[in-house]
Amino acid sequence: xxxxxxxxxxxxxxxxxxxxxxxxxxxxxPGDDCAVVGKGDQLTLLKTDAxxxxxxxxxxxxxxxxxxxxxxxxxxxxxxxxxKPGELLVTVALAPEVEVAWVSELYEGMKSCLxxxxxxxxxxxxxxxxxxxxxxxxxxxxxVVARSQxxxxxxxxxxxxxxxxxxxxGSIRGKHLDFTPRLAEANWLTQHFEVNAMMDxxxxxxxxxxxxxxxxxxxxxxxxxxxxxxxxxxxxxxLGDGEDYELLFTSVDEIEGTWGTVFPNLxxxxxxxxxxxxxxxxxxGWDHFRR
Amino acid sequence: xxxxxxxxxxxxxxxxxxxxxxxxxxxxxPGDDCAVVGKGDQLTLLKTDAxxxxxxxxxxxxxxxxxxxxxxxxxxxxxxxxxKPGELLVTVALAPEVEVAWVSELYEGMKSCLxxxxxxxxxxxxxxxxxxxxxxxxxxxxxVVARSQxxxxxxxxxxxxxxxxxxxxGSIRGKHLDFTPRLAEANWLTQHFEVNAMMDxxxxxxxxxxxxxxxxxxxxxxxxxxxxxxxxxxxxxxLGDGEDYELLFTSVDEIEGTWGTVFPNLxxxxxxxxxxxxxxxxxxGWDHFRR
Numbered sequence: 001x002x003x004x005x006x007x008x009x010x011x012x013x014x015x016x017x018x019x020x021x022x023x024x025x026x027x028x029x030p031g032d033d034c035a036v037v038g039k040g041d042q043l044t045l046l047k048t049d050a051x052x053x054x055x056x057x058x059x060x061x062x063x064x065x066x067x068x069x070x071x072x073x074x075x076x077x078x079x080x081x082x083x084k085p086g087e088l089l090v091t092v093a094l095a096p097e098v099e100v101a102w103v104s105e106l107y108e109g110m111k112s113c114l115x116x117x118x119x120x121x122x123x124x125x126x127x128x129x130x131x132x133x134x135x136x137x138x139x140x141x142x143x144v145v146a147r148s149q150x151x152x153x154x155x156x157x158x159x160x161x162x163x164x165x166x167x168x169x170g171s172i173r174g175k176h177l178d179f180t181p182r183l184a185e186a187n188w189l190t191q192h193f194e195v196n197a198m199m200d201x202x203x204x205x206x207x208x209x210x211x212x213x214x215x216x217x218x219x220x221x222x223x224x225x226x227x228x229x230x231x232x233x234x235x236x237x238x239l240g241d242g243e244d245y246e247l248l249f250t251s252v253d254e255i256e257g258t259w260g261t262v263f264p265n266l267x268x269x270x271x272x273x274x275x276x277x278x279x280x281x282x283x284x285g286w287d288h289f290r291r
Numbered sequence: 292x293x294x295x296x297x298x299x300x301x302x303x304x305x306x307x308x309x310x311x312x313x314x315x316x317x318x319x320x321p322g323d324d325c326a327v328v329g330k331g332d333q334l335t336l337l338k339t340d341a342x343x344x345x346x347x348x349x350x351x352x353x354x355x356x357x358x359x360x361x362x363x364x365x366x367x368x369x370x371x372x373x374x375k376p377g378e379l380l381v382t383v384a385l386a387p388e389v390e391v392a393w394v395s396e397l398y399e400g401m402k403s404c405l406x407x408x409x410x411x412x413x414x415x416x417x418x419x420x421x422x423x424x425x426x427x428x429x430x431x432x433x434x435v436v437a438r439s440q441x442x443x444x445x446x447x448x449x450x451x452x453x454x455x456x457x458x459x460x461g462s463i464r465g466k467h468l469d470f471t472p473r474l475a476e477a478n479w480l481t482q483h484f485e486v487n488a489m490m491d492x493x494x495x496x497x498x499x500x501x502x503x504x505x506x507x508x509x510x511x512x513x514x515x516x517x518x519x520x521x522x523x524x525x526x527x528x529x530l531g532d533g534e535d536y537e538l539l540f541t542s543v544d545e546i547e548g549t550w551g552t553v554f555p556n557l558x559x560x561x562x563x564x565x566x567x568x569x570x571x572x573x574x575x576g577w578d579h580f581r582r
Contacts, residue, residue, distance in 0.1 A: 004394060005387025009417050012391065016398050021411050025377065035413035037378050037433070044335070048380040048431045050418045086316065087328050089339040091429055096296025100303065103295060107307050120312050122326035126300055127341045133424060138382055140339045140431030142328070 010211075031215065032152050033080040033199050034143065043150060045083045045143035049073045053134035057177065063102045065177040067109025070137045073202070075117050075181035076245045080200040081152070082190040083145030084183060085119030091138040093127040098135060106137065117183055119143075149190040151249070156197035156216030158276040160250035164269055168205060169233035171243040179245040185263060186247055192258070198249035204242035205271075212248060219277025228269040250274055301502075322506065323443050324371040324490050325434065334441060336374045336434035340364045341382075344425035348468065354393045356468040358400025361428040364493070366408050366472035367536045371491040372443070373481040374436030375474060376410030382429040384418040389426060397428065408474055410434075440481040442540070447488035447507030449567040451541035455560055459496060460524035460532045467534040476554060477538055483549070488565075489540035495533035496562075503539060510568025519560040541565055 004012055017030040027043060028036035034045040051073070053059045057066045071088065078085050090110065092103060103126075114120060119141070129136075165182055182200070189195050197216050201208050205227075213220045229238045259268040295303055308321040318334055319327035325336040342364070344350045348357045362379065369376050381401065383394060398412075405411060410432070420427075456473055473491070480486050488507050492499050496518075504511045520529045550559040 001390045001392055003387060004385050004389050004391055004417070005419075007391050009419070012394065012417055015391070015395065016417075017412075020402070020413075021406070023378070023411050026411065026413060030412075030414045032414075035378060035380065037413060044433070046378055046380055046413060046433065048339075048382050048415055048429070050382050050384060050416065050429070052384065052418060052420060054421055055419060087314070087326060087337055089326065089337055089431055091339050091341050091431075093341060093343065093427060094295050096294060098295050099292045100295055100298050100306070101292055103303065104306065111311070115312070120314050120317065121308075121321075122311075122317060122328060122337060123321045123323075124339055125341065126295070126303055126307075127343060127427075128296075128300070128346060129343060129427075130345055130425060134421060136384060136418075136420075136427065138339070138341070138429050138431075140380055140382075140429075142335065142337065142433060 027150070028152055033077040036081065036145065036150055041147050043145050043147050045078055045081050045145055047074050047077045047143065048138060048140035049077065050136055050138040052136045059134070061177065063105035064109035066137070067106040068113045069177050070139050071110045071113040072179060072181045072245070074139045074141065075113070075119065075183060076200045078143035079181050079183040079186040080198050080247065081145055082149040082186055082198070083143040084187065085114070085117065086142045086144050087120055087122040088139055088141035090121055090124035091127060093129050093136040095129045095131050095133045095135070097131060117181055151190055151195050151198040153197055153199050153212045154215040156212060156218050156250040156274045158218055158274050160196050160252055160274040161270050162209070162220060162222065162272045162274060163249050163251065163255065164201065164205065164228065164246055164271055166244065166246040166266055167228045167230040168244050168246065169238035169241045170230040171241055176243040181245065182247045185266065188262060189249065193251055193253040193255055196250050198247060201244040201246045201248050202242060204240045204244070205248065206239040208248055213274060216274060218274040220272055220274050222272030226269060226271050228267050318441070319443055324368040327372065327436065327441055332438050334436050334438050336369055336372050336436055338365050338368045338434065339429060339431035340368065341427055341429035343427045350425070352468065354396035355400035357428070358397040359404045360468050361430050362401045362404040363470060363472045363536070365430045365432065366404070366410065366474060367491040369434035370472050370474040370477040371489050371538065372436055373440040373477055373489070374434040375478065376405070376408065377433045377435050378411055378413040379430055379432035381412055381415035382418060384420050384427040386420045386422050386424045388422060408472055442481055442486045442489040444488055444490050444503045445506040447503060447509050447541040447565045449509055449565050451487050451543055451565040452561045453500070453511060453513065453563045453565060454540050454542065454546065455492065455496065455519065455537055455562055457535065457537040457557055458519045458521040459535050459537065460529035461521040462532055462534040470536040472536065473538045476557065479553060480540065484542055484544040484546055487541050489538060492535040492537045492539050493533060495531045495535070496539065497530040499539055504565060507565060509565040511563055511565050513563030517560060517562050519558050
């Protein structure tokens with residue numbers, strides 16, 4: 001029998017989501033940064049995202065930073081759709097030996113991220129795990145987005161420039177715990193420019209760009225020389241490290257000039273173009289990056 | 292340092308939720324079966340609920356039944372607020388050795404519950420856990436409810452009759468895996484009667500009724516002789532077993548006669564009354580039940 005470890009996450013999700021029923025309210029279904037549902041001009045974003053001790057954070061990490069990360073990951077997904085955070089539900093699954101003080105600090109971290117970037121906690125639950133089980137924090141909830149500002153992964157077109165915000169790679173040194181979800185930037189972008197496709201960079205450009213390109217039915221070309229590298233990071237690390245939580249988007253507009261006046265402290269870099277082409281050239285991520 | 296095992300779930304949640312910020316959109320916050328948010332006549336219910344192997348189901352249990360349960364628990368909470376299911380997000384946290392076939396069957400169980408009771412899956416994620424970690428399934432999402440039909444735990448008043456649907460106790464024999472969320476019943480109740488307070492019975496009447504009474508600022512009196520017992524179950528088991536997933540609600544209306552004509556196969560039983568009284572008499576659940 002095949003295990004989920006054999007299959008890999010993308011293929012598992014594809015199998016599970018095949019043939020799911022839809023409804024009149026469904027605007028964007030599985031496979032994007034958020035689901036989009038609703039009617040009228042104001043739509044609802046739905047998202048859930050979990051962090052697990054030993055996978056997404058070290059068990060000895062400060063709880064406050066873990067809380068920030070757990071919430072900021074969801075906010076980053078709302079940003080990637082062009083939306084804003086609304087109300088969140090927090091599930092904390094804990095073994096009985098976890099200290100109450102740790103959980104309180106975790107919540108302080110979540111609250112401080114929300115106080116800064118918007119959104120509130122409106123419920124959730126604590127679930128008891130068997131002793132010794134790693135802590136898991138799952139954050140789910142809704143965001144809001146104007147129908148006219150929704151951006152998906154699938155709207156990219158051949159000829160679009162590929163942009164990334166910030167610098168890539170080396171997130172494990174600390175940024176992965178205290179990154180800034182790019183809500184203000186995404187909101188500004190969708191208000192002022194034609195953003196055709198967008199997502200947040202969670203698994204590294206080498207994995208995420210092929211996903212965006214595939215969903216847009218395009219190939220891509222990137223210029224490795226232009227990649228915005230975090231200090232002391234190689235091109236390979238910038239492509240593969242992951243957890244950048246920067247925006248990856250495509251547009252035919254020239255954005256860099258105006259961007260620099262509005263967000264002078266955050267680089268915006270054009271790293272390549274979407275091109276016409278078969279999906280084959282981009283299957284598998286990193287190995288298939290064109291040069 | 293105090294652990295979460297020392298503190299207990301209710302107290303931990305109370306601490307974590309103290310002083311959470313609110314927003315204009317927040318109608319009902321933490322502490323009820325769902326959060327209620329939105330503006331206008333149609334409101335949004337937000338809920339998240341997790342099941343863990345070894346806690347909520349046996350690891351060797353049929354995946355299809357586990358999937359049914361994971362979804363039906365959330366639907367039962369939508370019912371308890373007077374609402375209906377909308378779109379759900381499913382998080383499946385898995386160790387790499389879990390078989391793909393098990394996960395596929397899990398989804399079949401979720402889909403069959405939704406096909407029968409309404410609601411669709413619009414996204415979610417798979418999260419990898421360290422090898423050997425128990426499987427966890429977290430279901431989050433939104434329901435819809437007419438503002439005029441929202442029922443909370445806190446609307447009960449002294450003099451209300453206390454009703455329960457179905458029979459209580461013995462759920463572990465199987466009902467906990469294939470119960471029917473009482474959506475049709477709750478919807479009918481809120482359309483035809485003044486339901487002052489409602490919740491679903493997940494932890495047993497002995498724990499859940501004191502929660503409802505406390506949130507309503509009431510005491511309660513129940514007549515143990517009237518409790519609707521599942522076959523072969525003692526009064527103590529009916530009170531304490533939990534996982535009944537029946538409706539517990541209060542109303543001054545006489546409902547039983549009409550109920551019997553609409554739902555002839557599901558008992559409705561008046562088990563007591565809310566009374567004026569201090570919170571003290573009901574603290575702690577079972578031990579403090581009045582006789």
